[in-house]
Amino acid sequence: MAETSSVTDGIHYHQHDVLIIGGGGAGMRAAIEAAPKASTAVITKLYPTRSHTGAAQGGMAAALANVEEDSNEWHTYDTVKGGDYLTDQDSAEILTREAIDAVYDLENMGLPFNRTPDGKIDQRRFGGHTRDHGKAPVRRACYAADRTGHMILQTLYQNCVKHGVEFFNEFYALDLIMTETPEGKRVAGVVAYELATGEIHVFQGKAVVFATGGFGKIYKTTSNAHTLTGDGVGIIWRKGLPLEDMEFYQFHPTGLAGLGILLTEGARGEGAILRNASGERFMERYAPTIKDLAPRDIVARSMVQEVLDGRGAGPNKDYVYLDCTHLGAEVLETKLPDITEFARTYLGVDPVVERVPVYPTAHYAMGGIPTNNDAEVLADNETVIPGLYAAGECACVSVHGANRLGTNSLLDINVFGKRAGNNAVAYAKTADFVDLPADAADGVVKMLAQLREGTGTESVAEIRKALQETMDRNAQVFRTEETLQTALADIAKLRSRYPNVRIHDRGRRFNTDLLEAVELGFLLDLAEVVVVSAINRKESRGAHMRDDYPTRDDVNFMQHTMAYRTAAETGASQGIRLDWKPVRVTHYQPTERKY
Amino acid sequence: MSDTQLPQGDPKGQDSGVHPAHSGPTGAPTPMADRPDTASTDDQSSAHQVAEAAAQSSTEPKPVENEYDGADRETQPAPSHDVPESFNVTVIVRRYDPEVDDEPRWVDYDVQMYPTERILDALHRIKWEQDPSLAFRRSCAHGICGSDAMRINGKNRLACKALVKDFDISKPIYVEAIKGLPLEKDLIVNMEPFFDSYREIQPFLQAASKPEKERHQTIAQRERFDDTTKCILCAACTTSCPVFWTDGQYFGPAAIVNAHRFIFDSRDEASQVRLDILNDKEGVWRCRTTFNCTDACPRGIQVTKAIAEVKQALISGVKL
DSSP states (O other): OOEEEEEETTEEEEEEEEEEEOOSHHHHHHHHHHTTTSOEEEEESSOGGGSGGGGOOSOEEOOOOSSSOOOHHHHHHHHHHHTTTOSOHHHHHHHHHHHHHHHHHHHHHTOOOOBOTTSSBOEEEEEEEEETTTTEEEEEEEOSTTOHHHHHHHHHHHHHHHTTOEEEETEEEEEEEEEEETTEEEEEEEEEEETTTOOEEEEEEEEEEEOOOOOGGGSSSBSSOTTOOOHHHHHHHHTTOOEEOTTOEEEEEEEETTTOOBOOTHHHHTTOEEEOTTOOOTHHHHOTTTGGGSOHHHHHHHHHHHHHTTOOBTTTTOBEEEEOGGGOHHHHHHHSHHHHHHIIIIIOOOTTTSOEEEEEEEEEESOBEEBOTTOEEESSSSOEEEEEEEOSTTEEOSSSTTSOOTTHHHHHHHHHHHHHHHHHHHHHHHOOOOOOOTTTTHHHHHHHHHHHHOOOOBOHHHHHHHHHHHHHHHSSSEEOHHHHHHHHHHHHHHHHHGGGBOOOOOOSTTOHHHHHHHHHHHHHHHHHHHHHHHHHOOSOBTTBEETTBOSOOHHHHOEEEEEEEEEEEETTEEEEEEEEEEOOOSSOOOOOOOO | OOOOOOOOOOOOOSOOSOOOSOOOTTOOOOOGGGSOOSTTBOOOOOHHHHHTOOOOOTTSOOOTTSOOOOOOOOOOSSOSOSOOOOEEEEEEEEEOOTTTOSSOEEEEEEEEEOTTOBHHHHHHHIIIIIOTTOOOOOSSSSSSSOOOEEEETTEEEETTTOBGGGBOTTSOEEEEOOSSSOEEETTEEOOHHHHHHHHHTOOSOOOSOOOSSOOOOOHHHHHHTTGGGGOOOOOTTGGGOHHHHHOTTSOOHHHHHHHHHHHTOTTOSOHHHHHHHHTSTTSGGGOOOOOHHHHHOTTOOOHHHHHHHHHHHHHHOOOO
């Protein structure tokens, strides 16, 4: 196994067969496959147990059929329909087929799932998961109370400890090094910034796995952690590689009103009901068959519609209620204890006896770094970049299409995290290291110096706040050409201010001031890609709802958006070129989506 | 969180002159009796505890040796239906930058806060509107990632779960790094010794058999270790422990909690290995049952009870 390190000119050099960027669910699942077989390093901005996988609550889908009849094929159908037919169907088949073993893997690793009376893994209902192609909700989500993500993150970390995985904690990856070879572009390594010391590390690797999570912080009201700033997706973008389906951003229906803190869909899976100000169960009007358990895009839209029509609750009529009061204290305390506590702590509302104010919150990027089913990153619609992989929220396979079903993301990180780890290590076994250019670290060194030594007057916090506010106002659940153009113009102004940000902390150690400035750069880049992609898609599909084009248009738009950064930057705007990529259809022809 | 543009407070002098009992940059222990008092705050809530909340007077300092009784902030009757008024809060932060400072210093900041906001919001307001050099860790901001454990008015809490309205805001709120781990900068400590102890107790399921599907476990067997699966490794418990403050070699409550999670898991076959590790002179027998850990746990884990169960298992074997 190759594993060395040295220091030259103040820059640290390391060599590992496999480099994994990100220590959340997908990264650690990959590491568990790779570490026993090859020298593996996980480079992570946070301590792994701080990753946002741990905030996932409700469950992980797999047709185990432990509590009622179920099948992979039903799960595939639901995933395709839930994704409004933008899901690549062969990918969804892999996801749902490998789901079964993914759950058993985790249980065998030690995950404490809730149990049925006969000792098997218990399962609960979740939005959009149905029996026999939409006939009724089905119990498919395997869960551990309402901290399933926490238990997955802990279990994966525990098994990384077991396998002696090497972590570089609080190392912030900032660049991917690719070298031109006679066989084309090859991955050579990664450059990272060590937060504790401010020093630069160059990691040479044969294979690199991106597992860097999402970028919810382009929005103000979000369930996402402060640290979810799209760094990995941004690095790929800046290398000139494409991003897929960036206009599809999921708004989770039940965020705590005004705060955006997530309340699991598992609450509705256990029987909770959404009500408007007059107490009406309004989802009966929007999804007569499965009502409150419709997919998230439909529920979020229905909630916003209720508020727009004046049926919202509260002094400003700007939220609706999640009613859990009929579930009883025992169900809440045993199956939904965390969200019960969140409502009590942050809103002072006791879900046992009161309805909880909720409103959609920015939650999940369906789009991201395009990969094939082997988690290999694509340079265009077909060409693979040898040795480069991506998995989890940062990636777009696409198993989620235009709208992800709840519990399919914890599944995604396990199925495709495992695939990425296995394929990366297999590649590293056959490939040689690619030479690093002598100036490998120069780009990062220069960027950090420019930021740290800048003499501008702009505030990182103000630009970020303005970005988040325009995205909330103009690129949220409902969009139009006009709102999106407003957002684009706002982003352009903010981009022009960004080079003049001032870093007040000039020190080296734990310079979180500098870190936030770098993160803001990625947020600005990605927000622009989201908006430009959204302007270009003149139809409504899944999470992308255009008021000015309210119907789905399969003739023109049943295809993935591929966005490329071009060299032609114009003023404050990046050069962005848009293209399309066909959807892979196996069994399910698009039909009108009713629930 | 509020949209309202808040007036900017000015950072005051470099040193407020207020020095609650504390010690040097290594984060060495503060004796319990000298802690800035806990009397100005109510205890943090947790789901189970609120349900059974028997109100305890918030003005009565809790004797250290008392068993934690789960008394908590009362559940508020109404959600934020009324627009609350903001008010000024003085937050005094123990700053330390080893590149500049010889030793830590207390710096006070005035911030405009709403009652439902958190101490984390106050720190962000300081960082984003007054002094961007303030360093602290945070991520999820709702008590699940464990990044922002800190010592607030002398008591370990997650800054994202400590609500302003639960403090007496007529007095300043003191914020400093958790104690007993090496101080790196401002509110950031070196977490490695903490994770070293965790890793030492072999925190992973050990079982020889490889079943075809899932291992079976009854609902009661699963319930047996439920409480200790909630741990988020924030270190609030371990760094509130007086034994850990004086003896950094002690495994500390968090490592024992995570050992408990496996010792009492019916699927695990290595209980004895972990019990042997914790029978060490730096193991469970060092616990003096002060209940600080239980009091500090933001997840409401009955930490002292878990430690007691591990002690009991060492004496009379594991009872699943």
